[in-house]
Amino acid sequence: MNMKRFGVLVLVAVLVWTGAMGAAASETEADVIVVGAGGAGLTAAIEAALADADVIVLEKQAFAGGNTLISGGIWNAAGTWLQEEAGYSDSVPLHVGDTIVGGDYAAEPQLVGTMVEHGVQMTDWFVDELGYPREDLGLTVLGGHSVPRGVHPEDAGADIVSYLLERTEELGVDVHYHTEAVELMADGDGRVYQVRADREGEEVVYEASNGIVLATGGFGANVEMRVEHNPEFDEDYLTTNQPYITGEGITMAQEVGAAVRDMEMIQAFPMCDPETGDLNYPVSYARNQGAIIVNQEGQRYVEELERRDVIAQGTLEQTGGIGYVFWDTDIAEDELSAQAEDLMDRDLLHEADSIEEAAEFFDIPAEELVQTVAQYNEYVEQNEDPDFGRRDIDQVGAIDSAPFWIGAFAPSVHHTMGGVVIDSDARVLDENDEAIPGLFAAGEVTGGIHGTNRLGGNALLDCFVFGYIAGQNAAE
Numbered sequence: 001m002n003m004k005r006f007g008v009l010v011l012v013a014v015l016v017w018t019g020a021m022g023a024a025a026s027e028t029e030a031d032v033i034v035v036g037a038g039g040a041g042l043t044a045a046i047e048a049a050l051a052d053a054d055v056i057v058l059e060k061q062a063f064a065g066g067n068t069l070i071s072g073g074i075w076n077a078a079g080t081w082l083q084e085e086a087g088y089s090d091s092v093p094l095h096v097g098d099t100i101v102g103g104d105y106a107a108e109p110q111l112v113g114t115m116v117e118h119g120v121q122m123t124d125w126f127v128d129e130l131g132y133p134r135e136d137l138g139l140t141v142l143g144g145h146s147v148p149r150g151v152h153p154e155d156a157g158a159d160i161v162s163y164l165l166e167r168t169e170e171l172g173v174d175v176h177y178h179t180e181a182v183e184l185m186a187d188g189d190g191r192v193y194q195v196r197a198d199r200e201g202e203e204v205v206y207e208a209s210n211g212i213v214l215a216t217g218g219f220g221a222n223v224e225m226r227v228e229h230n231p232e233f234d235e236d237y238l239t240t241n242q243p244y245i246t247g248e249g250i251t252m253a254q255e256v257g258a259a260v261r262d263m264e265m266i267q268a269f270p271m272c273d274p275e276t277g278d279l280n281y282p283v284s285y286a287r288n289q290g291a292i293i294v295n296q297e298g299q300r301y302v303e304e305l306e307r308r309d310v311i312a313q314g315t316l317e318q319t320g321g322i323g324y325v326f327w328d329t330d331i332a333e334d335e336l337s338a339q340a341e342d343l344m345d346r347d348l349l350h351e352a353d354s355i356e357e358a359a360e361f362f363d364i365p366a367e368e369l370v371q372t373v374a375q376y377n378e379y380v381e382q383n384e385d386p387d388f389g390r391r392d393i394d395q396v397g398a399i400d401s402a403p404f405w406i407g408a409f410a411p412s413v414h415h416t417m418g419g420v421v422i423d424s425d426a427r428v429l430d431e432n433d434e435a436i437p438g439l440f441a442a443g444e445v446t447g448g449i450h451g452t453n454r455l456g457g458n459a460l461l462d463c464f465v466f467g468y469i470a471g472q473n474a475a476e
């Protein structure tokens, strides 16, 4: 962990601690109750508080953040000043189109439109409402997007959570940690107004006079639930998720009549640590910057900027279900983080003086890798990749400057696209498409926004946008 990230995590811990101290145990009634203190929940809490609601957030862990905390912190926005400065032209229809195509036309177009239309607004919100320094935001491109539109704060998800938490603190939102929601309860008219929770072993019933926002995340770490909905994603798959992202919010919502959709749509992230399942940031970063992907035989087998599911599936079909990212010193630069050192210690990432040495480290036939790289460099020279149609071939450089880097990866479960059905107002719908009074949802607990395959950077946008809308509407 670099010192900056360590510093941010200390800040998060302090905010969590002070938040816990501030929450009076007897307080169980509020205008708005938010369940889950991740990106979507904290955004909803801030917006509800800004609309003058009293807000209590319930969080089952001792700290806030969920998957948002460990995320790459990138959200997409079409038409930002960052794109303008870098000379990229983008539009809402282009981003909507990428998302719909990327999800195999299975997403709900209205929800996609709502999400994408708010991209620039939420980026401004991050700066103007949360106080994030504008100059510390960067621009990047993720797989499946036509142009670079990924906005990222310097210290990824840790920055997002610390800025969200700081604002909730300022607004006087109470976050009750160690408080696990176990049941939603409706009154005789079907209005959801109470949450039964387990607070450090004690049953507590919370009551919301205006609305409840469910923001409990997905179910990527719940093997049983994964297999129930899609047997392919059994225990052989590791996960990038926090171990407590187990989907009970979805079940709770179903018990009060919520409809769910797309539950079988589960995404594996291709570039993960083959031993722990964690997202392998060094190789993932390198692939977006011009590295190549090869198999155990030293051959390319997929276009490097392909969709996640295509690379994941392609990798599973290779020898040992393993792929390797190979790059050179022009690309390596800034991502040699603590994670890279750990991967090197475990022989999953290697720095080599020659292509042959890189190959031999992972028992790849050296002459094959040398040949693959030579062929690829010719394609770079010609600005055309006849083998895989690499889309950025005219922007990347040849891989020819030592030291070289090679890192092993395997796919692991990353995102669950399915969840409770919502409308564009973040209202939870029942099987008849009727809104369930009092109940709102945002973030990975919901379904229908990403179709079969979520594009990188669209989940955090989803959290911000629907968290924002849910918070405002629940406060009404």
Ligand SMILES: Cc1cc2nc3c(=O)[nH]c(=O)nc-3n(C[C@H](O)[C@H](O)[C@H](O)COP(=O)(O)OP(=O)(O)OC[C@H]3O[C@@H](n4cnc5c(N)ncnc54)[C@H](O)[C@@H]3O)c2cc1C
Pocket (backbone or CB within 6 Å): 035, 036, 037, 038, 039, 040, 041, 058, 059, 060, 061, 063, 064, 065, 066, 067, 068, 069, 070, 071, 072, 073, 074, 075, 179, 180, 181, 182, 215, 216, 217, 218, 240, 241, 242, 244, 245, 246, 248, 249, 279, 414, 415, 442, 443, 444, 445, 456, 457, 458, 459, 460, 461, 463
């Ligand atoms: C390693 C990694 C990297 C990623 N990088 C990116 C990225 O760069 N860009 C992008 O767009 N997406 C990324 N994603 C996906 C994205 O981070 C998640 O989809 C998003 O953070 C989910 O946010 P959320 O608020 O819905 O849930 P979470 O952030 O997971 O928060 C849910 C919270 O609810 C709490 N909770 C759950 N159940 C209960 C309960 N019963 N009672 C009380 N509390 C409960 C949890 O403890 C947790 O704190 C990444 C995901 C991972 C795992």
